Amino acid sequence: KEKYTFDNFIQGDGNVWAKSAALAVSEDLALTYNPLFIYGGPGLGKTHLLNAIGNEILKNIPDARVKYVPAESFINDFLDHLRLGEMEKFKKTYRSLDLLLIDDIQSLSGKKVATQEEFFNTFNALHDKQKQIVLTSDRSPKHLEGLEERLVTRFSWGLTQHITPPEFETRIAILQSKTEHLNYNFQNDTLEYLAGQFDSNVRDLEGAINDITLVARVKKIKDITIDVAAEAIRARKQDVSQILVIPIDKIQNEVGNFYGVSVKEMKGSRRLQNIVLARQVAMYLSRELTDNSLPKIGKEFGGKDHTTVIHAHAKIKSLIDEDDNLRLEIESIKKKIK
Template sequence: MSQDFPFDHFLNTQNTKNPTDIFSSNNSLQDIKPEVNLPKAKAETSIFSEAELKTIGDTLLDTLKDQLTPEKYNAYFTDVFQLSNITMDSIVFNVTNPLIKIMVETHCLNEVKSAISGLLGKEYEVIVNVAEPNTKAETLEDNSKQQARASFTLDLSPTRDDKLSKVESQYIQHMSDPGMNIDSTKTFDNFIVGPSNNLANAAAIAISKTPGDKGKYPSLYMHSNSGLGKTHLLYAVANGIKENFPQYIVYLTTARDFMKEYIESVKTKTVDAFQEKFTKKIDVLMIDDIHELKNKTGTQDEFFHVFNELYRNGKQLIFTSDKSPDEIDGIEERIKTRLQWGLVVDIQKPDLETRIAILKRKAFELDLYLQDDILTLIAHSIKTNIRELEGSLVKLSAYADVMNVEVDTEMVKDILGLSAEDVERKVTLDIIAKATSLHFKIPVPDLKSKARTKDIVNARFVAMYLSRKIVNATQDEIGKFYGGRDHSSVVHAERTIREKLLTDVSLSRDLITIENCL
């Protein structure tokens, strides 16, 4: 619904010396035209040809792709960010919607400026305009002229596109990498523990209670693919130590920021202050994405000395990476060795049960009611990334809120873009038996036989455990399927696997691998 702009509400004529100077008897609201402030760069002539602009733009995007995480680059730059013009003092980019403009200016402006400076050899004023990706400067000017001629009215009713933009905004905010300020909301209490991360969680809790050389793990190295909970555990450890040891100085940073800080100290000739800060003033050093130090020889040398000094003084060291220490190329052997001095633990993809638990917790946080079949559908469709798993609920919650609708199965399929292949297939006892057989390389007839060799018994117990967990078959049904065994055999198998999962990381991986194949 459209209505005239309420000028009288905003103008105080009592404080105006001569109100008639503003509205004369011969003027109407339609004669008053809003000022349109075009970016000054658009009024200047480009110093590059279109072909040169395209080459520069492509190179800038390649540079940003190397500097940013895949999630951030894909959200803010892939097919939505385009170089438009370069003048003597400014560089202009077009983005596809106001949301992208806000996110780039808020979260990525420093990286953009750094890439420009590195490529063009000088600093420019960066201007971000909202336009279609292929819109030329002339089109923007024409649009601005049309807007200036338009009557000054406001449309106060958001369109469907406006609402969807709000949904996407909340989703992008969730998927963006968290900053390195310690998030007090990320604790052990709201970290969902499963077979894929139980060892990492246990080690992190132990450190929070007894950090440094007085505890079991003065150095901890966690590695996994992106989005599996490493950063949440970092925050949880930091919050736990701050609660239990408020006098401790906890410093959480990224490898890239550590490098930037060191380079800045070299430029400003304050290396001594840098070294004193990291070796004398910090009780707990936590560095995220330590693999980013690869091929950075000078920074690696400084990190080597920082590590040695803190370790020698009994301080706590915690590192995360997407690879194990011995898999990182471009890292000196002496540093790889030190990274392996303490506990090295990997975090696997969560199993189905853990994914459903994560979704239930996130739904509770969002005050979003979802039926169990919807949670199961999402958990079956998104298997590899916890951040994406939670992000799906952020998107559904935002959509349900702005559209004022109830969440149902068809909406979930539509909003999350789930294809027919994503929908859960019916898992049976036979399917589980075949998946277990394939993983352990033990024929299905052997699983059903009376054989009691160690390998066969272990595989049989795993198959029985998964049959209870996933198919929810009765113990009698499972016992009958596996060679006519009594239900007590199935109870024993379940108890044995549960007990082993508390300490056996290898068994946890086996279960996750089999589940992901179902």
């Protein structure tokens, strides 16, 4: 997909390392990280990075043999060739590549032994010849169930990078980049409003812009105010819960219920481990799910300084990268809040 490049990939705290690794791979095939394994939720840019690597390689080495394929297509391709008795043709296609880009490798989980065996052999053949493999998944290698252990081990041979949802500032940058070429004037406070409504992935932001431009075109509106944006999202999604402003006390209550900590303790200054975790998670979610300023969030937590909020947000963000259990806990709390 030629539209995906490194130049139009919006970088933020949640994807900076994955982008750097992808760039390194595109500059030095199979010599830097092999395989490169990128994981994260849907709509966070994994497919974009995968294609950007392929496009960069083809720009610099036009005759490079590059193949981008969703894992599901690899499986179907394999089964078709097997049925037709054309396995040599299949092997030739995949094992003579310089770069294999496989999207959503979790689709291989739970598939028949023969399918996993063929992917294992393809992987080994390419790796032995020092050919580059890049894989994406919705979860880390160690959480890929239903896959042979030897495959999971190989997925971890190179470098594993986690992409997390874009933080508030990155969401605004994404919205600016998506709207600057449109014939509509998106006011800054409108972009901030939208960035506060959609926090989980880039596709939601793109969908919101499409909703708004449709309404603006029909109504012949040029200036996109918050009111226009709110109406457009409501009209198309008919999902008022999406565009409700989430109060910080609701976040505090849900986090408190989850961790067994009272809101009073969260607003206090006790440093017991479970209270500190709950306090930091609640601050993190207040920053991610609302467009309140840092001082306002600090005030809602018993008058804490805005630097405390920045520290809490950064701390939880880095913990999520390392701890899948915490990531799942926070996803679960988010669902309750919304």
